[in-house]
Every structure is written in C-alpha cells, then in structure tokens.
Amino acid sequence: MNRDHPIDPHFTDEATPLDATVDVAPVAGFGLHDSNWSESQWQDLIISFVENGLVNWKELGALILGHLNPSQTGTSLASSDGFKRRYGKGNTMRIVMDWAYAQTGQCQDCGSRLELQADHIESRELFTDPLEADYIENITLRCRRCNVVRRPSHEQGGKTFLTAESALMWILLVIKPRTYFDFVRLCRIYGMTMADIRMQEAWAMAHWLSRNDPPLYGIENDENASYDLLHWQTGEITRTDACETIPDNAKKLYENVRGNYSFAFLAKAEDGRIKLFNYPLRWIPFSTYDLGEMPPYALAIRYTPPNKKKGLAQRITPLPPSGDLIIVSHVVVAPNEHLVVGNVNHGDKTTIKDPVNLNGKLLDRKLQKQHDLQLSVASGEGY
Ligand SMILES: [Zn+2]
Incomplete structure (x- = not known):
C-alpha cells in the first residue's frame, strides 16, 4: 500500500468518528462476511437506513419496482447476432417472448425476482463459434448478482451474498472504517480483487455523510488525535x-x-x-x-x-x-x-x-x- 496516498485523510468541515453519534446501521455483530446474516438482521439494517435518513421508503420502493421490471430479458436476446442468424430477424422477438412468458420469473440459482437477465446455460466460451451458443433452449433466467458471482473474478467462495459493488457500501456503512487505508484493507480481507480506484470512488460516501447534519459518518482526524x-x-x-x-x-x-x-x-x-x-x-x-x-x-x-x-x-x-x-x-x-x-x-x-x-x-x-x-x-x- 502506498503511504504517500493522494487521498486527503480528513477535511476540516467533516465529522470524526467521535462526532458521528448516529449509527446508520445497527450495531448488531454482523461480522465481515454475510453467510450468517439473518433476514431480521437485513430488516434491521434497512429500517436503520430509513430511520437515519440515509434513504427513504419512497426511494426504496422506486428502486425495487425498477429492478422487478424484466426490462432486458427479451430485447438483449433478440438483438444478439446469434439469435438473428439462427431464427431470422423477423422471427426472433416472437420466439424470445414465447420463451420469456413460459419462465417462472425467478433466478435459476437463488430464486430472486430482481434484476433478472437472460443468461446462457452453456456459456459462449464452450463453443468454437460463440454465436452457436445463442439458441433458445440454451437460455435461462439469472439475477444480475448470480450472473456476476459466476464470473471467475469473483473469489469470495460462498462466504458472501453481496456483489463487490454492494459490499463496498456494506463495509463502509456497517463496519465504518475510520480511515481510507482501513477501508481498503477491509475490502481486501473481504475478498475483493478490484483496483483501488473502485474503493477511492466508494470512499466519497464517507466524505459526504461526514458533512451531513447530523453527521452520519466520521473520518479519523489522525493529525489531531x-x-x-x-x-x-x-x-x-x-x-x-x-x-x-x-x-x-x-x-x-x-x-x-x-x-x-x-x-x-x-x-x-x-x-x-x-x-x-x-x-x-x-x-x-x-x-x-x-x-x-x-x-x-x-x-x-x-x-x-x-x-x-x-x-x-x-x-x-x-x-x-x-x-x-x-x-x-x-x-x-x-x-x-x-x-x-x-x-x-x-x-x-x-x-x-x-x-x-x-x-x-x-x-x-x-x-x-x-x-x-x-x-x-x-x-x-x-x-
Ligand atoms: Zn440469483
């Protein structure tokens, strides 16, 4: 880790952990990995987010509705070259929609109805001509999360439900790292392999919430403690x-x-x-x-x-x-x-x-x- 990091550790108008008395997440012994989190812990977490003004129910409602809408399941297939080649441009959308209506509407791996995507059963890499993978019997519904965790870059090995992008915010709001350096270290022991730049972006939330009134976060003012x-x-x-x-x-x-x-x-x-x-x-x-x-x-x-x-x-x-x-x-x-x-x-x-x-x-x-x-x-x- 580079010790001469360009990131400014603490701005004068920001709260320190001592100043930030509001806990946006309940202090409930979540641990770092989520394999043991119960539904009621998740419920407490979301209620706490709302009660402390991080988000409101209306926003959550809109977010859930948007993620229930299976917006890309049909069109992503119908627009793929392999489907057009196999079924002919005029027929593809009909074939795809017949398939879509016949599904259960749940992720094949986890059962979720959120952010469903059409995904190959046998992936394209297994075919000499990748477009050969595009036939309707080779398609299933998977949620975006399960799609992501199937990728080889995802190395958390079943310890965690969250994708890296969600886990960045989870670590920030639940563990509340006091410094950017600790935030990065937490992400690393969590299992994240992405470049530091993703953590630098996520750390903006710490700065924003430390400037909220009342402060919902605190960043360590090392130079002064x-x-x-x-x-x-x-x-x-x-x-x-x-x-x-x-x-x-x-x-x-x-x-x-x-x-x-x-x-x-x-x-x-x-x-x-x-x-x-x-x-x-x-x-x-x-x-x-x-x-x-x-x-x-x-x-x-x-x-x-x-x-x-x-x-x-x-x-x-x-x-x-x-x-x-x-x-x-x-x-x-x-x-x-x-x-x-x-x-x-x-x-x-x-x-x-x-x-x-x-x-x-x-x-x-x-x-x-x-x-x-x-x-x-x-x-x-x-x-
Ligand atoms: Zn899933």
Missing part, C-alpha cells in the same frame, strides 16, 4: 484510542502517541538479518472494529494485486512485523525528530535518511555486522 500502539501476541501492530482497555492477547507498546508521529522498528528476519520499518501512525490499522469471527488485528495485512501476465492470484500477506519477523528495537518519532540507529553500549550513531522509503529494506551491511542494535531519535530538522 492520540493513540495507543498495540503489539499482539501473533506479532501484529495496531492502534487504538488512547486509554482503551487492552485485550489479553496484546500489550501496549506506547500510549498517547500523536497521530502525526511515526512508529519505527528494527525486525530480525528468519535468516538473522535486520530490516528497518517506519510507519506513519495515520497508516497503522485500527483494531477497534467488530469483525465477527475475525480477530481485531485482522487488518494488519499487505495486499499484492493479481498479476494476470504471470498468472499469479492476489495475495494477502501479514503486515510486518507480523509474519516471520521479530522486533528487536522500536521507537516513536515526532515530526521534528530524526531516526538514528546505533549500538546499545557505545556511542556511534547513524542517522537514517528518509526512513519511510526504506520500509522493509535491509539495514546496510556495515550496520548489519553490529550486534545489539537499537533505534533512537535525535531532535532537530536537519540531518
């Missing part, structure tokens, strides 16, 4: 609000650290070599979300997009130091301080220039040879 840094038994580093109760499986590394500071650490890899990391606090994930069966530190991840050229799937890997790294020294660094590394026992100290860009890099060879390295800070702007 303080946090406790937690180190979990399994290695993850997260932040939480200052003075929150510390869970049993975590310990507090620092308390009341200003959001414009950064957290630097040296970590030993399995091969014994030392790597340097420096995370601006505003970039460290929060462990304050209710993620259901997932642990609160589940956002301590790194995401690698799929590489289609090389045929590699997306990868989610632990955010260091979680994974195979062991912290050997750590320090918090104020904006007017610089980071130095030296030996615990004697005075030689080396200033680290541009530590953020060295994230995850090995310390240079001269330093690697020393034992008992320790990070500290020195004041002053200059190097």
Whole structure:
C-alpha cells in the first residue's frame, strides 16, 4: 500500500468518528462476511437506513419496482447476432417472448425476482463459434448478482451474498472504517480483487455523510488525535484510542502517541538479518472494529494485486512485523525528530535518511555486522 496516498485523510468541515453519534446501521455483530446474516438482521439494517435518513421508503420502493421490471430479458436476446442468424430477424422477438412468458420469473440459482437477465446455460466460451451458443433452449433466467458471482473474478467462495459493488457500501456503512487505508484493507480481507480506484470512488460516501447534519459518518482526524500502539501476541501492530482497555492477547507498546508521529522498528528476519520499518501512525490499522469471527488485528495485512501476465492470484500477506519477523528495537518519532540507529553500549550513531522509503529494506551491511542494535531519535530538522 502506498503511504504517500493522494487521498486527503480528513477535511476540516467533516465529522470524526467521535462526532458521528448516529449509527446508520445497527450495531448488531454482523461480522465481515454475510453467510450468517439473518433476514431480521437485513430488516434491521434497512429500517436503520430509513430511520437515519440515509434513504427513504419512497426511494426504496422506486428502486425495487425498477429492478422487478424484466426490462432486458427479451430485447438483449433478440438483438444478439446469434439469435438473428439462427431464427431470422423477423422471427426472433416472437420466439424470445414465447420463451420469456413460459419462465417462472425467478433466478435459476437463488430464486430472486430482481434484476433478472437472460443468461446462457452453456456459456459462449464452450463453443468454437460463440454465436452457436445463442439458441433458445440454451437460455435461462439469472439475477444480475448470480450472473456476476459466476464470473471467475469473483473469489469470495460462498462466504458472501453481496456483489463487490454492494459490499463496498456494506463495509463502509456497517463496519465504518475510520480511515481510507482501513477501508481498503477491509475490502481486501473481504475478498475483493478490484483496483483501488473502485474503493477511492466508494470512499466519497464517507466524505459526504461526514458533512451531513447530523453527521452520519466520521473520518479519523489522525493529525489531531492520540493513540495507543498495540503489539499482539501473533506479532501484529495496531492502534487504538488512547486509554482503551487492552485485550489479553496484546500489550501496549506506547500510549498517547500523536497521530502525526511515526512508529519505527528494527525486525530480525528468519535468516538473522535486520530490516528497518517506519510507519506513519495515520497508516497503522485500527483494531477497534467488530469483525465477527475475525480477530481485531485482522487488518494488519499487505495486499499484492493479481498479476494476470504471470498468472499469479492476489495475495494477502501479514503486515510486518507480523509474519516471520521479530522486533528487536522500536521507537516513536515526532515530526521534528530524526531516526538514528546505533549500538546499545557505545556511542556511534547513524542517522537514517528518509526512513519511510526504506520500509522493509535491509539495514546496510556495515550496520548489519553490529550486534545489539537499537533505534533512537535525535531532535532537530536537519540531518
Ligand atoms: Zn440469483
């Protein structure tokens, strides 16, 4: 994840999570994936949206009516080249409509009546001539959602009912990520593989609702707040609000650290070599979300997009130091301080220039040879 993200974290006229006292979604332990959500949880969610003025019943009514109308089921088939070629232009619409009227009017996979589309039973890719797939006995009704989740790009593996575009709003309104970075991480652990730009677009809703009166959302104002840094038994580093109760499986590394500071650490890899990391606090994930069966530190991840050229799937890997790294020294660094590394026992100290860009890099060879390295800070702007 790029730490120099162009996205403005917080505008002055926007509410913070503390200011946003209205919960547009009920706090009901939904978890991150929806395989266990009940009809009554969905009902509570929609009622809450209406009661808090996010949408009204009239809009929902209009939306549902529009999605009940099977508007494309006939014409999309009748206009396809394969159908015209097989049945002749003049006959196609009649054949297609006879077929449409004979259907049950429900999605073949989930039974929904919403957003039905005509879909091939044997898909076009299975035919040498794709247009050969266009014959009326090879067509079935599927809702748009089921159509989308059949695509190979959809990798949530039955854990979720929502399409990615719906899940973006679900994550935003139900989990309420406090920063854009956490929003993206939530989307990634949810299973989304789309490019970041889709999340950037969706994040606009957070800005809009934070400016609503009363605020229906809150965006973290990192630069103006303080946090406790937690180190979990399994290695993850997260932040939480200052003075929150510390869970049993975590310990507090620092308390009341200003959001414009950064957290630097040296970590030993399995091969014994030392790597340097420096995370601006505003970039460290929060462990304050209710993620259901997932642990609160589940956002301590790194995401690698799929590489289609090389045929590699997306990868989610632990955010260091979680994974195979062991912290050997750590320090918090104020904006007017610089980071130095030296030996615990004697005075030689080396200033680290541009530590953020060295994230995850090995310390240079001269330093690697020393034992008992320790990070500290020195004041002053200059190097
Ligand atoms: Zn369906």
